[in-house]
Amino acid sequence: MVASAYDDNNIFAKILRGEIPSHKLYEDEHTLAFMDVMPQAPGHLLVIPKVGSRNLLDADPDVLARTIPVVQKLAVAAKEAFDADGVFVAQFNEPAAGQTVFHLHFHVIPRKEGEPLKPHSGVMADGEVLKAHAEKIKAALAL
């Protein structure tokens, strides 16, 4: 099967262009991190490279090399912010693997012992709650 091309009408490309809002956590020349609107646990965030690729399969290795340190930075901050026992980092490639938005992204989800994950792309969180959670993560990033 021929792989699909990157389509810059996806929702994360729109967030990058400022066409739709997001609760931003971190931004540098190459990378953006923001809250997931349908969190699977409190503090669920996404890290995306600014350069467009559908997913890991078609990504430039140099882009991956710049993105992973940001995933690490956000994972450490989210763990601290939510006093978590661990952090789940996930990344899906193509619909068969569960991908629903076709711009490469890494899920970073703080986990607490005994607290199950909510379903993937389940329920939209309250905007005020997401804002408060974003503030906690930004405070931890500043430490």
Ligand code: 5GP
């Ligand atoms: P995927 O299924 O592609 O790995 O993950 C896409 C993620 O994007 C899901 O966790 C979903 O909750 C999140 N998402 C979908 N639409 C939006 C949106 O408009 N804004 C934000 N911040 N996250 C979104």
